[in-house]
Amino acid sequence: MTIPTDIQLQASNLRDIINRFNHLYYVTDNPEVTDSEYDRLFKQLQQLEAHYPELLTADSPTQRVGGKALDKFSQITHALPMLSLDNVFDADDLHAFDQRVRDRLNTTNIQTYAAEPKLDGLAISIRYEQGILVQAATRGDGTVGEDVTENVRTIQSVPLKLTGDNVPDVVEIRGEIVMPKAGFEALNKQQIADNKKPFVNPRNAAAGSLRQLDSKITARRPLAMYCYGVGEIQGIDLPKTHHETMQQLAQWGCQISTELQQVTGVDGCLSYIKQLGEQRNALSYDIDGVVLKIDDISLQQRLGFVSRAPRWAIAYKFPAQQEMTIVDDIEIQVGRTGALTPVARLQPVFVGGVTVSNATLHNQDEIDRKDVRVGDTVIVRRAGDVIPEVVQVVLSKRPDNTVKFTIPTQCPICQSEVERVEGEAIARCSGGLYCPAQRKEAIKHFASRKAMDIDGLGDKLVEVLVDEGLINDPADLFQLTTDQLSALERMGEKSAANLVASLEAAKQTKFARFLFALGIREVGEATARSLASHFLTLDALEVADEQALIEIEDVGPIVAHHVVTFFHQSHNREVIERLLKVGIVWPEELKRTSDSELSGKTIVLTGTLEQLSRSEAKEKLLALGAKVAGSVSKNTDYVVAGRDAGSKLNKAETLGVTVVDETTLINWLN
Numbered sequence: 001m002t003i004p005t006d007i008q009l010q011a012s013n014l015r016d017i018i019n020r021f022n023h024l025y026y027v028t029d030n031p032e033v034t035d036s037e038y039d040r041l042f043k044q045l046q047q048l049e050a051h052y053p054e055l056l057t058a059d060s061p062t063q064r065v066g067g068k069a070l071d072k073f074s075q076i077t078h079a080l081p082m083l084s085l086d087n088v089f090d091a092d093d094l095h096a097f098d099q100r101v102r103d104r105l106n107t108t109n110i111q112t113y114a115a116e117p118k119l120d121g122l123a124i125s126i127r128y129e130q131g132i133l134v135q136a137a138t139r140g141d142g143t144v145g146e147d148v149t150e151n152v153r154t155i156q157s158v159p160l161k162l163t164g165d166n167v168p169d170v171v172e173i174r175g176e177i178v179m180p181k182a183g184f185e186a187l188n189k190q191q192i193a194d195n196k197k198p199f200v201n202p203r204n205a206a207a208g209s210l211r212q213l214d215s216k217i218t219a220r221r222p223l224a225m226y227c228y229g230v231g232e233i234q235g236i237d238l239p240k241t242h243h244e245t246m247q248q249l250a251q252w253g254c255q256i257s258t259e260l261q262q263v264t265g266v267d268g269c270l271s272y273i274k275q276l277g278e279q280r281n282a283l284s285y286d287i288d289g290v291v292l293k294i295d296d297i298s299l300q301q302r303l304g305f306v307s308r309a310p311r312w313a314i315a316y317k318f319p320a321q322q323e324m325t326i327v328d329d330i331e332i333q334v335g336r337t338g339a340l341t342p343v344a345r346l347q348p349v350f351v352g353g354v355t356v357s358n359a360t361l362h363n364q365d366e367i368d369r370k371d372v373r374v375g376d377t378v379i380v381r382r383a384g385d386v387i388p389e390v391v392q393v394v395l396s397k398r399p400d401n402t403v404k405f406t407i408p409t410q411c412p413i414c415q416s417e418v419e420r421v422e423g424e425a426i427a428r429c430s431g432g433l434y435c436p437a438q439r440k441e442a443i444k445h446f447a448s449r450k451a452m453d454i455d456g457l458g459d460k461l462v463e464v465l466v467d468e469g470l471i472n473d474p475a476d477l478f479q480l481t482t483d484q485l486s487a488l489e490r491m492g493e494k495s496a497a498n499l500v501a502s503l504e505a506a507k508q509t510k511f512a513r514f515l516f517a518l519g520i521r522e523v524g525e526a527t528a529r530s531l532a533s534h535f536l537t538l539d540a541l542e543v544a545d546e547q548a549l550i551e552i553e554d555v556g557p558i559v560a561h562h563v564v565t566f567f568h569q570s571h572n573r574e575v576i577e578r579l580l581k582v583g584i585v586w587p588e589e590l591k592r593t594s595d596s597e598l599s600g601k602t603i604v605l606t607g608t609l610e611q612l613s614r615s616e617a618k619e620k621l622l623a624l625g626a627k628v629a630g631s632v633s634k635n636t637d638y639v640v641a642g643r644d645a646g647s648k649l650n651k652a653e654t655l656g657v658t659v660v661d662e663t664t665l666i667n668w669l670n
């Protein structure tokens with residue numbers, strides 16, 4: 001069938017437009033059309049091609065979705081071999097390299113270098129004939145690689161057709177295929193969700209994705225390509241410098257690194273290396289160093305090669321972010337909320353620029369997934385300031401007689417029961433205040449402003465008191481004497497007396513505050529208030545079962561479980577008993593009358609109140625069953641406007657919400 005010329009033209013226009021939009025989106029990061037407009041054009045082209053299959057061309061963007069799966073990759077001999085690079089690791093080695101270059105060129109001139117990131121991916125060579133992508137091959141042994149054309153076609157930042165002027169008859173464009181960090185994280189999340197093994201790092205993920213026999217799989221993987229050189233070229237002369245050659249590639253629509261720079265001499269190289277090293281973690285892809293190339297192509301040609309590496313380029317390697325070491329032990333750390341974290345004690349290893357001897361194993365699920373055992377050889381990764389992580393066990397190096405690791409069922413610090421709520425990854429010690437590991441944090445919480453509000457008892461002092469053995473739990477606080485306190489370093493008699501006085505004052509509290517202060521898991525201020533106003537007395541709450549708790553507004557099965565477990569532990573009950581014995585009291589909780597005018601109303605406080613503080617007003621409103629919100633919406637019932645009320649008042653007026661003054665508020669509260 002002959003295809004009408006206008007149809008041919010339409011298809012060719014669509015291909016060019018879509019390819020241009022692709023380039024704008026994936027290479028320049030500067031989309032010019034909406035997704036829906038793009039999809040519309042794409043569909044139009046697909047329909048044309050379905051109707052006239054002869055229209056299909058190799059550069060059609062519809063071909064990026066992947067095609068028929070292969071049995072195996074065929075081999076391709078590179079027109080020009082793909083070289084590797086020699087490495088240097090410090091400034092001295094770099095100086096020596098530069099000296100060798102200048103000796104060979106018989107010059108004392110300071111050299112201009114093209115400096116660029118050393119991307120941590122896989123080398124690729126892509127052949128374009130008359131501007132059309134015809135073949136893509138992996139590096140292989142440098143001479144013969146594998147034909148991965150179908151896979152490379154699916155990578156959006158690889159042009160299917162070169163654009164612009166000066167397109168050569170034949171060109172082999174070389175570069176690195178990488179998986180950007182964000183794409184890698186997302187892919188691994190998906191792998192775990194699908195119960196598949198996550199990839200160890202972006203490079204492995206890129207390699208695994210590129211070497212799929214089914215290009216439809218590759219098409220779904222977030223790969224990108226950055227170009228860094230040219231192999232065979234026919235039909236045109238390339239520019240005279242590497243730097244300009246890269247600009248030419250960019251004009252043809254290829255993606256080049258935005259970090260590319262021309263620098264002068266070794267000093268220029270070193271400051272570039274320093275700068276890129278600092279940026280390393282912020283880059284969107286992994287790099288493992290800097291590549292420095294003599295910029296002048298004629299000098300490159302004079303320098304030539306030695307074995308498989310050019311004499312005109314060198315890789316300055318950054319410290320590895322991944323190394324192998326041995327797990328000497330697995331210990332359990334108990335955090336402030338009782339969370340049990342397994343930590344691998346490692347034989348010290350230099351990774352990511354520091355010596356690492358511990359790595360978190362996160363939780364039991366992670367241990368099960370990686371099956372990390374004492375005695376295992378593992379790969380440890382530390383990228384930037386991220387906490388070192390065990391990414392994989394090297395199974396081939398596993399010694400005999402290792403055993404699976406399981407988090408203990410009793411807290412290693414206080415022997416309390418360890419619990420793990422269904423659906424949660426973290427196991428926790430149920431010891432609460434009784435567990436020394438949790439003690440300091442629990443006491444700090446107990447004393448904090450929104451809990452028992454003990455004036456003058458800061459975090460530092462809590463630590464000192466525990467370290468000195470003066471207190472073990474919150475009840476001990478109330479037995480402290482002025483003598484004991486003033487004997488502490490940097491504690492005068494006056495401050496000691498003040499603290500004892502504020503401890504005395506803090507004994508008068510509210511039931512809700514007391515409940516919140518106990519630090520029951522998942523029981524925040526609001527839940528504590530709900531529990532207090534529902535149960536009215538501690539006795540009633542202590543005997544409530546999960547069913548009774550779930551019936552309360554805002555209390556779900558997890559909170560209910562934590563509350564029951566807490567009161568179930570005898571040591572928690574003992575501490576409570578002692579707290580009551582030392583004189584902690586609260587006024588009897590009054591049952592909220594559901595006919596209270598404010599019950600269920602949403603109120604926003606704004607501006608400065610004269611007769612009571614914002615938090616006092618809030619507490620009283622809550623006690624009357626009102627909800628106190630932070631911002632005004634159409635669901636707000638009243639806005640209480642104090643002095644100098646600003647934007648919230650304006651918003652209330654715009655939305656037609658009733659605004660009242662402080663006097664009205666006081667009337668309500670009385």
Ligand code: IVH
Pocket residue numbers: 083084085116117118119120121122123124139175176228229291310313315
């Ligand atoms: S140039 C003739 N430039 O590093 C020199 N290579 O260790 C050929 N690589 O196989 C390589 N980023 O896969 C060059 N900006 C860069 C690079 C780079 C990463 C890789 C490349 C090569 C390996 C050599």
